[in-house]
Amino acid sequence: MQKPLLTVESLAIGDELLDGRLADGNSRDLADSLAPLGLVLSRVTAVGDDEGTIAEAVLEAAARADVVVTSGGLGPTSDDLTVQGVARAAGCAVRLDEATFARIKERFAERGLPMPDNNRRQAELPETARLLGNDVGIAPGFVTLVGGAEVYSFPGVPREYRWLRDQHLLPALSARLGATLGGVERRTLRCLGITESGLGAALEDLQRQNPDVLVQYRTSFPENHARLVVRGAAASAARADALAEEARRAIGGAVYAIGERGLAELLVAELGRRGQTLALAESCTGGLVGKLVTDVAGASAVFRGALVAYANEVKEAALGVPTALLEEHGAVSELVAAAMAEGARARLGADFAISVTGVAGPGGGTPDKPVGTVCFGLAHERGVETKRRLLLGATREMIRELAAAVALRWLLSRLERQAPAHEGPVAS
Amino acid sequence: MQKPLLTVESLAIGDELLDGRLADGNSRDLADSLAPLGLVLSRVTAVGDDEGTIAEAVLEAAARADVVVTSGGLGPTSDDLTVQGVARAAGCAVRLDEATFARIKERFAERGLPMPDNNRRQAELPETARLLGNDVGIAPGFVTLVGGAEVYSFPGVPREYRWLRDQHLLPALSARLGATLGGVERRTLRCLGITESGLGAALEDLQRQNPDVLVQYRTSFPENHARLVVRGAAASAARADALAEEARRAIGGAVYAIGERGLAELLVAELGRRGQTLALAESCTGGLVGKLVTDVAGASAVFRGALVAYANEVKEAALGVPTALLEEHGAVSELVAAAMAEGARARLGADFAISVTGVAGPGGGTPDKPVGTVCFGLAHERGVETKRRLLLGATREMIRELAAAVALRWLLSRLERQAPAHEGPVAS
Numbered sequence: 001m002q003k004p005l006l007t008v009e010s011l012a013i014g015d016e017l018l019d020g021r022l023a024d025g026n027s028r029d030l031a032d033s034l035a036p037l038g039l040v041l042s043r044v045t046a047v048g049d050d051e052g053t054i055a056e057a058v059l060e061a062a063a064r065a066d067v068v069v070t071s072g073g074l075g076p077t078s079d080d081l082t083v084q085g086v087a088r089a090a091g092c093a094v095r096l097d098e099a100t101f102a103r104i105k106e107r108f109a110e111r112g113l114p115m116p117d118n119n120r121r122q123a124e125l126p127e128t129a130r131l132l133g134n135d136v137g138i139a140p141g142f143v144t145l146v147g148g149a150e151v152y153s154f155p156g157v158p159r160e161y162r163w164l165r166d167q168h169l170l171p172a173l174s175a176r177l178g179a180t181l182g183g184v185e186r187r188t189l190r191c192l193g194i195t196e197s198g199l200g201a202a203l204e205d206l207q208r209q210n211p212d213v214l215v216q217y218r219t220s221f222p223e224n225h226a227r228l229v230v231r232g233a234a235a236s237a238a239r240a241d242a243l244a245e246e247a248r249r250a251i252g253g254a255v256y257a258i259g260e261r262g263l264a265e266l267l268v269a270e271l272g273r274r275g276q277t278l279a280l281a282e283s284c285t286g287g288l289v290g291k292l293v294t295d296v297a298g299a300s301a302v303f304r305g306a307l308v309a310y311a312n313e314v315k316e317a318a319l320g321v322p323t324a325l326l327e328e329h330g331a332v333s334e335l336v337a338a339a340m341a342e343g344a345r346a347r348l349g350a351d352f353a354i355s356v357t358g359v360a361g362p363g364g365g366t367p368d369k370p371v372g373t374v375c376f377g378l379a380h381e382r383g384v385e386t387k388r389r390l391l392l393g394a395t396r397e398m399i400r401e402l403a404a405a406v407a408l409r410w411l412l413s414r415l416e417r418q419a420p421a422h423e424g425p426v427a428s
Numbered sequence: 429m430q431k432p433l434l435t436v437e438s439l440a441i442g443d444e445l446l447d448g449r450l451a452d453g454n455s456r457d458l459a460d461s462l463a464p465l466g467l468v469l470s471r472v473t474a475v476g477d478d479e480g481t482i483a484e485a486v487l488e489a490a491a492r493a494d495v496v497v498t499s500g501g502l503g504p505t506s507d508d509l510t511v512q513g514v515a516r517a518a519g520c521a522v523r524l525d526e527a528t529f530a531r532i533k534e535r536f537a538e539r540g541l542p543m544p545d546n547n548r549r550q551a552e553l554p555e556t557a558r559l560l561g562n563d564v565g566i567a568p569g570f571v572t573l574v575g576g577a578e579v580y581s582f583p584g585v586p587r588e589y590r591w592l593r594d595q596h597l598l599p600a601l602s603a604r605l606g607a608t609l610g611g612v613e614r615r616t617l618r619c620l621g622i623t624e625s626g627l628g629a630a631l632e633d634l635q636r637q638n639p640d641v642l643v644q645y646r647t648s649f650p651e652n653h654a655r656l657v658v659r660g661a662a663a664s665a666a667r668a669d670a671l672a673e674e675a676r677r678a679i680g681g682a683v684y685a686i687g688e689r690g691l692a693e694l695l696v697a698e699l700g701r702r703g704q705t706l707a708l709a710e711s712c713t714g715g716l717v718g719k720l721v722t723d724v725a726g727a728s729a730v731f732r733g734a735l736v737a738y739a740n741e742v743k744e745a746a747l748g749v750p751t752a753l754l755e756e757h758g759a760v761s762e763l764v765a766a767a768m769a770e771g772a773r774a775r776l777g778a779d780f781a782i783s784v785t786g787v788a789g790p791g792g793g794t795p796d797k798p799v800g801t802v803c804f805g806l807a808h809e810r811g812v813e814t815k816r817r818l819l820l821g822a823t824r825e826m827i828r829e830l831a832a833a834v835a836l837r838w839l840l841s842r843l844e845r846q847a848p849a850h851e852g853p854v855a856s
Contacts, residue, residue: 019468020460021646023451027474032448040447043485044474046455057471060488218449280715280736286722287708287715290736294714297790297824305742308708308718308734310727314776318733318746348742362725396725 005177008039009065011057012046013073013082014156026071026154026161033165036186037177038214038231049073054085062089062149069169072156074139076118082153087126089151090144095127096120100140107138129153132168136160141168185230185240187258189247192223192409194254199226202251206243213243222402223263226251256409263408264292264299270415271302271352278411279350280306281319281340283331283357284374289404304350309340319343332357334375334386341377342384353379354407358391360399374403378410433605436467437493439485440474441501441510442584454499454582454589461590461598464614465605466642466659477501482513490517490577497597500584502567504546510581515554517579518572523555524548528568535566557581560596564588569596613658613668615686617675620651620837622682627654630679634671641671650830651691654679684837691836692720692727698843699730699780706839707778708734709747709768711759711785712802717832732776737768747771760785762803762814769805770812781807782835786819788827802831806838 010027017024027044034040042065047057054073061068073082087094101123108115122139125131132141132152137160144151150172154164174184191199196217203226207215214229228247230240248255257266271278280289290306293299309315312326320343321336329335337355345353358374365371372391377384387410391402438455445452455472462468470493475485482501489496501510515522529551536543550567553559560569560580565588572579578600582592602612619627624645631654635643642657656675658668676683685694699706708717718734721727737743740754749767757763765783773781786802793799800819805812815838819830 015468018459018470018472019644020456020463021644023453023456024472025451028448028451031446035448040443040476041474042446042476043481044446044452044472046469046472048468048470053471216447216449277739282715282718284722285719286727286731287710287718287734287736288722290710290715290738291713291719294712294716294738294828295825299714300738300792303714303738305738305746306715306734306736307746308715308736310718310722310731310733311705311776314733317777318735318775347746348739349745360722364728397723400722 006039006067006173007042007065008034008067008069008173009061010041010044011061011068011070012044012156013049013054013070013085014046015048015079017046017072018048025158026156029158029162030069030071030165033162033170034173035216035227036184036229037170037173038184038229039173039177049079049081051081051084051088054081055088058086058089058146058151062146062151065149067169067173068146068149068151069165070151070153071161074122074141074153074155076116076121076138078118080121083121083124083126086129086142086144086146086151086153090126090128090146092127094124097123097125097131097140100131104138132164134160134164135167136163143168185237187228187240187244187247188260189226189228189244189251189255190223190257190259190262191225191251191254192256192263192405194224194251196224198254199224199251203247206247206250210243221398222405256412263405263412265296267408267412267415268293268296268299268302270412272298274415276351277302277304277349279304279344279348279353281344281353281355281377282306282308283310283315283340283355284360285356285400285404285407286310288400289354289356289407292404292408304348307340307344307348315340319347330369332359332369332373332375334377334388337375337377338379338384338386339377341379341386345379351380352411353377354411355379356403356407358399358403360396360403362396372399374399374406376403376407376410378414380414434467434495434601435470435493436462436495436497436601437489438469438472439489439496439498440472440584441477441482441498441513442474443476443507445474445500446476453586454584457586457590458497458499458593461593462601463642463644463655464612464657465598465601466612466657467601467605477507477509479509479512479516482509483516486514486517486574486579490574490579493577495597495601496574496577496579497593498579498581499589502550502569502581502583504544504549504566506546508549511549511552511554514557514572514574514579514581518554518556518574520555522552525551525553525559525568528559532566560592562588562592563595564591571596611659611664613665615656615668615672615675616688617654617656617672617679617683618651618685618687618690619653619679619682620684620691620833622652622679624652626682627652627679631675634675634678638671649826650833684840691833691840693724695836695840695843696721696724696727696730698840700726702843704779705730705732705777707732707772707776707781709772709781709783709805710734710736711738711743711768711783712788713784713828713832713835714738716828717782717784717835720832720836732778735768735772735775743768747775758797760787760797760801760803762805762816765803765805766807766812766814767805769807769814773807779808780839781805782839783807784831784835786827786831788824788831790824800827802827802834804831804835804838806842808842 012024016022125142129142129144134140141154141164154161216227218225315321321339340355341353355377361371375388440452444450553570557570557572562568569582569592582589644655646653743749748771768783769781783805789799803816
């Protein structure tokens with residue numbers, strides 16, 4: 001790891017983080033939001049709702065880092081003790097912020113509710129702290145100097161945490177870095193069908209030739225992403241774009257897009273742009289492909305529907321797959337995938353239909369068609385195509401997720417190749 | 429929090445935990461596995477791949493806790509430094525374990541592969557450590573005394589981490605607690621349609637009357653679970669069962685099962701027991717209900733398939749919903765839900781069919797049918813029933829997940845009420 005420009009620690013506070021009730025999502029979220037600034041966390045700590053422990057953890061973190069970000073413990077109940085713990089670490093008293101208290105009372109009055117006594121606690125902060133306004137919740141954030149470190153304290157509710165982080169923390173950090181660094185540009189290469197170490201190997205030369213560029217890797221199964229962060233005086237959109245294109249060439253066909261939008265989102269947008277529609281015929285994925293497409297708000301403009309044909313009789317009756325085909329080649333075969341796609345396209349009246357039929361396991365594998373064998377069909381106005389893949393070494397869940405991604409990516413690539421007058425890169 | 433019987437800290441090691449690449453799942457997993465023993469973690473820390481930082485974090489944790497569990501940093505590459513860090517904390521050298529080294533070489537030889545030099549590192553451990561065998565991976569675990577604390581070190585790969593934890597850590601902790609405590613019994617009440625605070629209020633009396641029982645809450649949207657942990661000499665299966673039944677009565681209809689199996693799993697099992705089959709007609713859920721049912725391995729024995737009818741024309745053509753019904757009442761109506769369920773049952777040839785049609789948002793809401801309005805149909809041999817729910821205050825994703833759970837639960841409850849000769853509780 002390079003010597004960091006600024007050291008930042010995350011301190012998550014709450015018993016629910018220690019007894020298994022809740023995972024500490026805020027720290028990872030913070031790490032993710034620091035990455036584009038070229039920063040990583042130097043340590044993450046989670047402690048329970050105890051004033052002495054909080055104070056001790058704040059002091060330890062403040063002794064090591066330039067910036068500490070606490071999350072949680074700002075609620076109205078007696079086990080919310082972050083204000084008290086930070087005040088103790090800063091060696092100051094707790095004060096009531098009258099303006100905040102007035103606004104809390106007002107919020108309750110607006111709803112015609114009496115304010116419970118303990119909500120007064122949410123207007124308190126360490127005497128020496130500076131208040132950070134919270135437009136999306138009751139408890140404000142605050143920043144306190146502890147030794148030489150700035151200690152930011154935010155509520156634990158993820159929506160409020162992110163809002164305060166984006167409004168108050170990131171601009172302050174950017175400003176501190178900006179004085180010496182200039183701007184930051186980032187480009188994300190979204191890949192399917194390449195491992196993280198494969199990505200690393202593909203980008204080795206680019207990294208060596210551009211030592212000032214930070215290359216970050218993220219796994220979001222079944223995808224792997226590489227993010228290029230261009231910092232400093234040399235940062236410019238044009239250089240970032242050029243590097244992203246160089247990275248795309250180095251990685252090859254595994255890159256399905258450069259940008260922040262995922263497979264289903266890109267596919268829905270591309271179909272929408274063309275005024276074309278999609279239907280699905282799913283077997284082993286059992287509805288997962290349709291679920292992914294309809295995760296996208298506004299999918300109804302392009303998505304007709306899906307036939308989930310789990311039983312062979314349903315493949316025959318609802319999709320018109322010939323009995324002879326099923327008997328001769330089995331449900332997991334390219335010929336059946338072709339018939340499923342054609343059946344869905346005709347019966348659901350769509351421009352394109354994708355089919356997926358495979359052995360997701362754990363049972364059902366044969367020497368001929370081991371667990372992980374998946375056949376795909378793609379029907380369009382000019383006919384139907386098929387392909388077969390062996391998705392090995394994965395669990396039932398992983399095989400299904402991978403199969404769904406392969407299906408969506410197939411149509412997306414096809415549409416992009418068909419687009420002669422394509423304006424600019426696929427994703428922003 | 430009660431004074432703990434044993435203090436346990438988790439220390440996760442790896443740069444990928446600090447730059448946003450990976451969330452620290454092992455610590456939460458550890459917390460979850462300690463809960464049935466009545467233990468909570470007292471602190472969770474994540475640090476990067478730096479020998480000095482690891483040693484320092486181990487020493488700090490060992491000074492505070494009885495048991496420290498590290499995860500990660502046991503791989504073959506030069507940035508895997510947990511062995512070195514723990515050895516430095518223990519004030520000892522690093523030794524090569526010849527038996528482990530021989531086994532690693534053997535593993536490569538079996539596959540006909542040359543062993544890369546750096547895999548030798550995975551046979552190293554701190555001089556004073558005791559080796560803990562790993563049957564599911566290359567790197568063994570080990571336990572080292574640092575001050576008065578036992579420091580367990582496990583690989584970060586979740587599957588290996590869990591295996592070593594279950595084989596080596598949990599039995600050791602149980603033994604230490606068992607000497608003073610007796611056994612542990614736990615019962616999980618799985619609920620839908622009640623908030624965590626609602627659950628807490630419902631179980632307040634039970635908790636007060638049984639102060640020795642630990643009541644733990646877990647949210648797994650859209651479900652909330654309450655887990656009763658009965659410890660000590662009083663722990664017996666009969667007492668735990670009686671308390672679980674008391675809790676079920678106190679919570680009421682929100683409890684759908686007592687046990688470890690989820691909605692879809694219970695539904696697939698119950699249909700399988702009866703030799704009956706299921707079909708689906710999905711609109712707003714877009715395939716999600718089918719996805720949940722087919723997440724269960726072996727669902728093919730009972731699941732026929734689903735018609736995902738997103739477009740109205742598909743509801744007409746593929747499900748036989750009358751055009752007049754759609755025009756007069758709209759796609760989100762109980763009459764259309766009834767026709768969808770009947771159409772799916774007839775066309776997919778199932779004993780039961782469930783339908784879901786609603787407004788998941790963010791667009792598409794009207795004063796009459798705001799975002800969150802969902803209609804359900806349930807078709808069976810004696811006819812069809814419908815219901816309408818308003819699932820408010822949630823995101824598109826949450827409305828869809830909630831709708832899918834309501835649909836599955838409806839059929840599950842129906843089957844359980846129909847089962848006169850039902851043997852014992854629904855779930856183990």
